[in-house]
Amino acid sequence: MIIITGSRAALSYSIISRIKAMMKAANLQDSGMSYVDFNLVRLEGYPSDSLSARGKAWVSACLIDESAWWDVSETQNTLDTIIGYWPKSNPWTLLASSPSKPGDLMDTIFKEEESETAWHRLRMDYRYGEGTIYTAADIARIRKTSSWGREMELKWSSKSGSTFRPFDIERAKAIYDLNPISTERVIAVDPASQTTGIVVTEERDGDIYVLRAEEKTNALHESLSDYVYELWHQYAPISKLYIDNSAVTFVKTMKGILGEPQEYMEQRKLLDSKHVKYQFVWRVEPIFFTVQTKREILGLLKQALEGGRLKIHAKEHEKLLLFLHECSDQEFIINKQTTAHNDIGDCVQMCMLGYE
Numbered sequence: 001m002i003i004i005t006g007s008r009a010a011l012s013y014s015i016i017s018r019i020k021a022m023m024k025a026a027n028l029q030d031s032g033m034s035y036v037d038f039n040l041v042r043l044e045g046y047p048s049d050s051l052s053a054r055g056k057a058w059v060s061a062c063l064i065d066e067s068a069w070w071d072v073s074e075t076q077n078t079l080d081t082i083i084g085y086w087p088k089s090n091p092w093t094l095l096a097s098s099p100s101k102p103g104d105l106m107d108t109i110f111k112e113e114e115s116e117t118a119w120h121r122l123r124m125d126y127r128y129g130e131g132t133i134y135t136a137a138d139i140a141r142i143r144k145t146s147s148w149g150r151e152m153e154l155k156w157s158s159k160s161g162s163t164f165r166p167f168d169i170e171r172a173k174a175i176y177d178l179n180p181i182s183t184e185r186v187i188a189v190d191p192a193s194q195t196t197g198i199v200v201t202e203e204r205d206g207d208i209y210v211l212r213a214e215e216k217t218n219a220l221h222e223s224l225s226d227y228v229y230e231l232w233h234q235y236a237p238i239s240k241l242y243i244d245n246s247a248v249t250f251v252k253t254m255k256g257i258l259g260e261p262q263e264y265m266e267q268r269k270l271l272d273s274k275h276v277k278y279q280f281v282w283r284v285e286p287i288f289f290t291v292q293t294k295r296e297i298l299g300l301l302k303q304a305l306e307g308g309r310l311k312i313h314a315k316e317h318e319k320l321l322l323f324l325h326e327c328s329d330q331e332f333i334i335n336k337q338t339t340a341h342n343d344i345g346d347c348v349q350m351c352m353l354g355y356e
Contacts, residue, residue, distance in 0.1 A: 001043045001061040002091075004078055059085045061092040068097040068104040075105045076217045083118075095119070099156045101326075101340060103318055107156045126152040161339065163298070163327040168305040173314040173321070178211050184239040185211065186354035188347035189228055191247035196224060197343025199320070200235055201351045208304055208355055209311045211235070213320040213344050225253045232258065238283065242350040245286035255284045287350050295332035300352035309355075320344050 041060070062082050067075060085091050097106050109119055126134060126142075134142075142148055149155040182204050190197040196219045200212040212231075216224065232238055241258070243251050252262040260282060261267045268278045279285060287293065304310040305324070312320055323345040328335045336342045 001041060001063070002056070002059055002082075003043060003063045003065070004067075004082075054081050054084070056085070058089050059091045060089065062094070064093070064095045066097045067095055068100040068106040070105070079105075099150050099154055102156045102322055103340075104156070123154055125154045161325060161327040163329045163334070164302065164305055164324050166325075168308075169321065169324045171308055172305060172310045172312045172324075174311045175314055176209060176311065178313060178316065180211065180235050184237050185235040186240045186242070186351045187228070187231055187235065187238055188242040188350035189224075189250075190244045190343045190346045190350075191219075191221075191224060191250045192343060194218060195343050197341070197345070197347040198228070198231070199344060199347035199351050200231065201348075201354070202235075203355060207309050207311055208352075210313065210317055210320065210348065213312075213317040213348065215319065215341065215343060221250060221253070225250065225257060228254060229257055240354045241284045242287050242347075242353065243284065244346065244350075245288045248286075251284070251286045258284055260284050287353070289346075291333065294334070297349035297352055298329065298332050298334065300356065301349045304352055304355070320348060323348075 062085070064078060064082065067078065070078070082091075082093055086093075095106070095109070099106060101107075109117065110121055110123070112119075126139060130136075130139065139152075142152060180202060182202050185200055185202045188197075188199045194217065196216045198212065198214050198216065199210060201208050201210050203209070216227070219227070228241070232241065241254065243254060245251060251264065255264060256262045264282070264286065267281075271278045271281060287297075301310075312324075314321075319341040323339060323341040326339045327345065328338055334342070334345070339345065
């Protein structure tokens with residue numbers, strides 16, 4: 001049996017320790033910190049960022065705890081590991097978690113159609129423990145706290161950030177055609193080893209419409225470049241393709257595919273010597289996330305929202321909306337530790353450069 005918790009190994013070890021305490025009568029001489037043996041069964045705990053849960057010869061059961069609170073990349077890696085055991089040993093698999101925020105793993109599973117989901121879903125709110133683990137006094141006391149909705153009624157709710165006003169976010173929500181309509185589009189890509197953000201926008205009658213806002217998990221370099229090239233043709237013509245310059249190899253790849261010099265820093269020096277702005281020459285433009293640039297693009301996004309120019313599809317772009325709701329900053333530098341879907345957030349900010 002495998003027990004997988006969050007990214008802290010200490011939590012896995014704590015669960016194993018509690019099991020040991022309950023099994024004092026069992027012979028535990030061979031047990032280690034991360035596992036316990038009894039009745040010829042080994043229970044072993046792993047943090048969610050560990051790959052050591054892979055490759056087991058026979059797995060009878062999997063317990064995945066508080067997975068709604070994990071990072072997106074951890075969630076996908078863990079699901080891939082566990083689901084890989086299904087055709088091999090058909091283990092019992094239990095996902096258990098309190099809600100975290102809209103779009104987390106449990107929210108996604110509970111939104112799946114009954115005909116398509118692989119899971120048997122149970123919502124066990126406070127009423128299942130009323131009169132047993134919770135007294136009437138317990139419930140009355142907890143009901144007054146800010147955690148009541150999430151922890152006791154199992155409601156998904158996002159944290160409230162301070163960067164964008166709720167009124168502006170609500171005004172930006174709209175239902176509209178996601179197909180390209182006007183003359184040109186802007187694409188932004190924030191490549192990362194775990195989660196890559198991609199946003200496509202276009203201008204319609206002076207407003208900026210988001211046509212695509214998505215994350216791709218664990219995208220390989222070659223497959224990502226092929227995918228972005230497909231988007232380039234799908235949304236053609238493209239006025240700009242913005243890419244986070246920290247992914248230098250990917251920038252060079254896309255420049256090569258789209259017919260621009262791959263040694264772009266040398267070309268930039270040449271353009272600077274001729275007093276030509278490289279932004280006017282490059283269609284594939286790397287964005288250097290300096291402090292100044294971070295403040296500039298966040299300011300552009302705030303202007304678009306506060307001016308009522310930005311339009312976000314209310315049903316298709318939930319992750320982008322969640323980023324806006326949770327976003328907090330200090331002196332116009334976003335606190336990414338407390339904000340969800342930062343890769344999409346960086347992309348929509350880069351897109352704003354195309355509408356200065």
